[in-house]
Amino acid sequence: MTHSISEIKDRMKDIESEHDPLFMQWKEDHRKGVQQLIKSWYRAKEKQEQERELYQTMSLTENELKSKGISLIAGIDEVGRGPLAGPVIAAAVILPLDFYLPGLTDSKKVSEAKRNLFYEMITGQADVGIGIIEPDEIDRINIYEATKQAMIQAIGNLKQAPEHLLIDAMKLDLPTPQTSIIKGDAKSVSIAAASIIAKVTRDRLMADYAEVYPEYRFEKNMGYGTKDHLEGLDQYGPCTIHRKSFAPVKDMC
Structure with a gap:
């Protein structure tokens, strides 16, 4: 036939x-x-x-830790260090031991549609914690310290206490054993999962802010200094979620 x-x-x-x-x-x-x-x-x-x-x-780093009897491995990553507006957001993710998500990698290399799909799959199966540091706190303590605080906050919001931390290019003042991995979101599935969660969380938040402050097109630029954002700044000046310590916002305040 x-x-x-x-x-x-x-x-x-x-x-x-x-x-x-x-x-x-x-x-x-x-x-x-x-x-x-x-x-x-x-x-x-x-x-x-x-x-x-x-x-x-x-998964090599995770598998090496698992071979030593360590099962609660948290990947930590952040998004939003560079924008002129909005918070810096970190995510901590402990993946299940049998978790498998083909295509998972650095959130910047994943399409928006796939990021949203991955977000649902990760939050549906993994232990996820979120940390958010607002612009006024960023201005007060600087973005580097704010990033660390967001990560610590995210770890504290996990349901389980992690036995080991895998962090994207950062060391934290915590007693938990940790490994800092440069460009970790492209080298560790746990950090990649955290990068997806942090990215989607912040993008959705900035889209909400865009409804309150439509002049800056936050839904398009996520607070980064794009042409449309800078034009909005020139015309309307900074809003409440702009980082006053970041140029060119600093020069307008």
């Missing part, structure tokens, strides 16, 4: 191996549409394998 191309497309979603009898039969089908589906299947499998290998590579 010859299947239509639409039938093959639908049934190919369930094919796991190129040695599947149906798949082998379709490989001999010379219709152009079928051969395109075959190529697409191989590309998808190649992508899945690449994502699996990347996830394994990004």
Whole structure:
């Protein structure tokens, strides 16, 4: 029996191996549409394998700690150190031991749609803590100290006490054993998960602020000094969530 191309497309979603009898039969089908589906299947499998290998590579630090009997491993990351407006937000995430999320990496390398999907998957399965330091506190203690405080706050908001911390390029004044990993959001699945949570949390918050302060287009620039944001600043001056210690806002105050 010859299947239509639409039938093959639908049934190919369930094919796991190129040695599947149906798949082998379709490989001999010379219709152009079928051969395109075959190529697409191989590309998808190649992508899945690449994502699996990347996830394994990004799990090396976690697996080494687990081999030592350490299971409560918290990845910590922040977002919002550079913007002219809005808080700095940190997230701490303890992933379940059997957690697997192909494609998980640095939030900046993930599309908005996929970030939102990953956010739901992570919050649905992991222990998540959030830390938020507002602009006035950033102005008072400086952004570096504010970032550390946001991270400490996020760790404190976890339901479980972590046994080890994996932190993106930072050391914290905490008694918990910790490992600082430069560009950790691209090297550790735990830190990558935290980067997703922090990014989505802050983006949604800035979108809410955009409804209160539409002049600055916060929903587009997230508080960073883009052209539209700077034009809003020039025309309306700073609002309550601008960081008064950051230039050019500082020069306007």
